[in-house]
Amino acid sequence: MSAITVTxxxxxxxxxxxxxGGASTTQEYFVNMGPQHPSTHGVLRLVLxxxxxxxxxxxxxxxxxxxxVEKMGEHLxxxxxxxxxxxxDYLSALANNWxxxxxxxxxxxxxxxxxxxxxxxxxxxxxxxxxHQLWWGVFGMDxxxxxxxxxxxxxxxxxxxxxxxxxxxxxxxxYIQPGGVMFDIxxxxxxxxxxxxxxxxxxxxxYETLLTQxxxxxxxxxxxxxxxxxxxxxxxxxxPVLRASGVAHDLRRSEPYGVYAKAAFDVxxxxxxDCWDRYWVRIEEIRQSMRIIEQLIDNIPEGKHLVVKPAVxxxxxxxxxxxxxxxxxxxxxxxxxxxxxxVPYRIHVRTPNFNNLWxxxxxxxxxxxxxxxxxxxxxxxxxxxxxx
Amino acid sequence: xxxxxxxxxxxxxxxxxxxVLLSSMDAVINWARSNSLWPLTxxxxxxxxxxxxxxxxxxHDLARFGAEVTRPSPRQADLLVIAGTIVRKMAxxxxxxxxxxxxxRYVIATGSCAISGGPFIYNNYSTVRGADEIIPVxxxxxxxxxxxxxFFYGILQLQRLIREGESIRRPGERRKPVLAALPAGIxxxxxxxxxxxxxxxxxxxxxxxxxxxxxx
Numbered sequence: 001m002s003a004i005t006v007t008x009x010x011x012x013x014x015x016x017x018x019x020x021g022g023a024s025t026t027q028e029y030f031v032n033m034g035p036q037h038p039s040t041h042g043v044l045r046l047v048l049x050x051x052x053x054x055x056x057x058x059x060x061x062x063x064x065x066x067x068x069v070e071k072m073g074e075h076l077x078x079x080x081x082x083x084x085x086x087x088x089d090y091l092s093a094l095a096n097n098w099x100x101x102x103x104x105x106x107x108x109x110x111x112x113x114x115x116x117x118x119x120x121x122x123x124x125x126x127x128x129x130x131x132h133q134l135w136w137g138v139f140g141m142d143x144x145x146x147x148x149x150x151x152x153x154x155x156x157x158x159x160x161x162x163x164x165x166x167x168x169x170x171x172x173x174x175y176i177q178p179g180g181v182m183f184d185i186x187x188x189x190x191x192x193x194x195x196x197x198x199x200x201x202x203x204x205x206x207y208e209t210l211l212t213q214x215x216x217x218x219x220x221x222x223x224x225x226x227x228x229x230x231x232x233x234x235x236x237x238x239x240p241v242l243r244a245s246g247v248a249h250d251l252r253r254s255e256p257y258g259v260y261a262k263a264a265f266d267v268x269x270x271x272x273x274d275c276w277d278r279y280w281v282r283i284e285e286i287r288q289s290m291r292i293i294e295q296l297i298d299n300i301p302e303g304k305h306l307v308v309k310p311a312v313x314x315x316x317x318x319x320x321x322x323x324x325x326x327x328x329x330x331x332x333x334x335x336x337x338x339x340x341x342x343v344p345y346r347i348h349v350r351t352p353n354f355n356n357l358w359x360x361x362x363x364x365x366x367x368x369x370x371x372x373x374x375x376x377x378x379x380x381x382x383x384x385x386x387x388x
Numbered sequence: 389x390x391x392x393x394x395x396x397x398x399x400x401x402x403x404x405x406x407x408v409l410l411s412s413m414d415a416v417i418n419w420a421r422s423n424s425l426w427p428l429t430x431x432x433x434x435x436x437x438x439x440x441x442x443x444x445x446x447x448h449d450l451a452r453f454g455a456e457v458t459r460p461s462p463r464q465a466d467l468l469v470i471a472g473t474i475v476r477k478m479a480x481x482x483x484x485x486x487x488x489x490x491x492x493r494y495v496i497a498t499g500s501c502a503i504s505g506g507p508f509i510y511n512n513y514s515t516v517r518g519a520d521e522i523i524p525v526x527x528x529x530x531x532x533x534x535x536x537x538x539f540f541y542g543i544l545q546l547q548r549l550i551r552e553g554e555s556i557r558r559p560g561e562r563r564k565p566v567l568a569a570l571p572a573g574i575x576x577x578x579x580x581x582x583x584x585x586x587x588x589x590x591x592x593x594x595x596x597x598x599x600x601x602x603x604x
Contacts, residue, residue: 153442
């Protein structure tokens with residue numbers, strides 16, 4: 001990255017007139033977008049190389065919210081590490097918890113029961129809907145429409161209430177732990193979830209009428225920021241970003257965990273990999289998540305909600321253990337390097353947003369700054385998840 | 389103080405009517421400031437969802453407290469809500485943002501991370517142990533993250549601070565920071581009932597009452 005050259009006023013005027021007396025010449029320049037910027041969803045900094053308003057190059061600069069989670073994990077027991085994963089991708093806290101729980105259970109051979117897995121699946125899907133609702137609202141706001149933000153949050157609060165009743169927290173859940181879930185479900189849980197589903201189905205149609213069918217929104221999304229399937233795969237993009245490019249890879253389908261194998265659902269796949277496809281895939285995923293919940297909510301089997309004693313510090317056998325889940329943004333993986341103790345030797349977290357963000361370096365060049373905002377917003381990034 | 393009080397003659401005590409007028413003016417200015425806080429859109433992590441977004445959305449509605457006009461530029465904002473962890477790389481930027489804001493400016497530190505480092509305090513090499521190591525903080529709102537009601541409680545505490553704050557009689561008086569924790573054992577219904585009651589009483593402007601508060 002070269003420094004900005006400072007030129008004298010005379011020189012600049014001469015250039016703008018042109019040495020040949022008329023033909024204008026332009027100069028590329030750098031602009032910082034962030035770390036404090038309303039459209040970067042946190043403290044992401046993008047260095048933009050611009051030619052006028054056209055983006056020539058995007059260089060993400062990270063580390064403004066690097067909290068050293070992986071290093072902290074080396075001092076915490078596996079149960080204690082779960083609460084830190086809440087704070088990585090805070091919009092899919094439950095799926096992140098699940099990844100740790102799954103890795104430890106697989107490594108330490110802890111058998112969970114059907115009830116635990118069903119509860120986990122339902123709450124994770126509920127949070128996927130909540131996450132997509134928030135994304136939808138913020139996406140509308142980034143495009144300049146404030147109403148979606150209000151609509152999205154109106155419905156998200158319903159899910160927050162349901163989860164709060166059972167879990168006790170609205171955002172950082174710390175609910176799914178190795179060997180089960182922290183609390184059994186609230187007696188009203190099933191009734192309220194069903195109420196929510198009947199409430200939300202017409203609201204989703206309202207979303208479509210408000211934003212999806214809006215011609216300005218469509219014009220701003222169609223064909224903007226095309227990510228080809230080859231590029232998406234080679235850059236390691238996952239989740240809706242990958243599926244929008246036409247690759248039908250969903251961990252819930254390809255290597256089912258929880259009780260996803262029992263539920264019938266479709267994996268929505270886009271064709272072109274533009275912002276429109278990424279939008280459509282997420283809206284469609286809300287529908288599929290509702291389908292999954294609908295099939296499972298009446299069939300929660302009886303059983304214990306926790307199969308290990310809460311205070312036990314689980315020991316994990318020596319070796320490297322890896323486990324991954326599909327969050328609302330893509331594949332979230334946890335790698336544990338254990339030396340046989342109750343504390344990991346090294347813990348590594350593979351977060352979806354890191355790879356998803358990097359696709360912007362491919363898709364944004366050639367578009368204008370306003371389109372860059374659309375592209376970033378369509379990637380649905382959460383910055384603490386990138387920086388860890 | 390502001391333009392009006394500086395231009396007005398008779399800040400000196402002797403004139404019996406003058407001092408009363410000026411301290412009343414103070415109370416009016418402070419009352420106006422406390423009810424039109426413009427927050428900066430600044431959220432680093434999880435707290436931003438609860439404090440900046442859910443609070444501003446339809447159900448909780450920060451606009452009831454006159455603080456919904458979030459500004460992306462620090463030069464137009466007078467309230468800095470530190471929503472999330474501050475790490476060492478971000479610390480100089482936070483200080484810069486604070487310095488760019490015009491006086492009078494107020495700071496609310498929300499969540500454990502902004503208060504003390506929170507969950508990221510032990511065995512950690514990158515986080516700043518509380519935002520008050522970098523910039524002065526007026527109100528601390530505990531929680532991880534605080535729920536929107538908790539944040540509103542913090543906003544109310546800040547409004548109280550501003551109303552009782554600097555005046556002609558006490559120029560440049562440093563505001564003492566307060567911890568705005570919701571009382572233990574309070575239920576959500578109680579909070580909402582209290583907020584409703586407070587908003588109804590706030591709907592009427594009581595100049596007499598606030599003037600006395602400002603003088604005291």
